[in-house]
Amino acid sequence: MSVKSAVRVLQIFELLMGHPQGLNIKEIATALGFPQSSTFHLVKTLHEYGYLSLTDLKKYKLGPKLIQLGTRSMESMDLYRDARVPLERLAELVKETVFMAVLLGNEMVYVAKVDTNRSVRTSAQIGSRKPMYCTGLGKVMLAYLPENKRDEILSRTPLNPITENTITDRQELESCLSRYRAQGYAIDNEENEEGLYCIAAPVFDAAGEVIAAVSVAGPKERMKKRHDYIVFHVKNTAKMISKKMGYLS
Structure with missing residues (x-):
């Protein structure tokens, strides 16, 4: 009752x-x-x-108390448990900061972060939330969401400029999302924090629905020099985690 x-x-x-x-x-x-x-x-x-x-x-x-509870809940979920080792391996390979995020309402929330000795300072921390349109993690999840869900989120989200590089035009953003879906990864080219470049790939569950995203973030110049190398390992890590969640590609 x-x-x-x-x-x-x-x-x-x-x-x-x-x-x-x-x-x-x-x-x-x-x-x-x-x-x-x-x-x-x-x-x-x-x-x-x-x-x-x-x-x-x-x-x-x-409020913030819910974020704390949600983070603690994530720590006990299969997604967090199964992703921890692959995320740590990814950080060792690329020597940059690694993140994982999930969708929460119309925003994304960081649920994992792995630092390295070359990690840069960033506002992104476990439990913090960001809009979907201005981060690699958020954009790659948007790219793979069902069209009606993506439209719902974007219709409720003002595309405010966070930096000079933030995409604030809905049509341009939609074009980018189509390209990201086709190539299997998204980028954040200083769209959320100046100087920070991010490469992100989607994580799927057993039903083939996007449930999270994995990213590598670092200084733009350093990331661009090893772009293809990092893309390969980010996508591979996301596939490993998806497989652990029961996804059969």
Whole structure:
């Protein structure tokens, strides 16, 4: 027998997953058909405990506590467990920073990071979230998502410029995604952080659906010199992890 307040909390989380910019209390209550007074108390409690955060526009969105819980959950999942060794081997081969990310709502969240003695400083950390359109990891997942899911994410995501190289034109982005799907990998050419170049490949589950992505990131000049070498090993690592997840290519 379900508990009404617990069910409502879960419904609030699921609603806000699809609204990364946040919703105010009235909007939450209206969308879910809850009384505004009880919605107020639930949301205030979740905010107090860090499960929701409040924006400058007085809108509530998923909070940092959920990211921590999600990261801990990933550590116990087959994906994280089966990917750990291949990711470490990839880092040893390319001598650059290796990442893995999964889709969370309309964004991507980093679930693994392997540093090397040549790793560069980056804002990307385990548990941190990024928009899909400006990272190699996000773009390669977008490229392999079903068209309706990709359209849904992009329609809800403003293509704001993060750097001078960020792709902000929807048509140009769609063209890039088609090319990435055809070649089996995506790149981030200083689109999220200046000076950082990233090569990413998709990870699939037993049903053939993209569930994650693996990337190598490093200084642009150094990455470009070994572009083909890194592409080969990123794609190979992603295939190894996909095979462990039951995917038969």
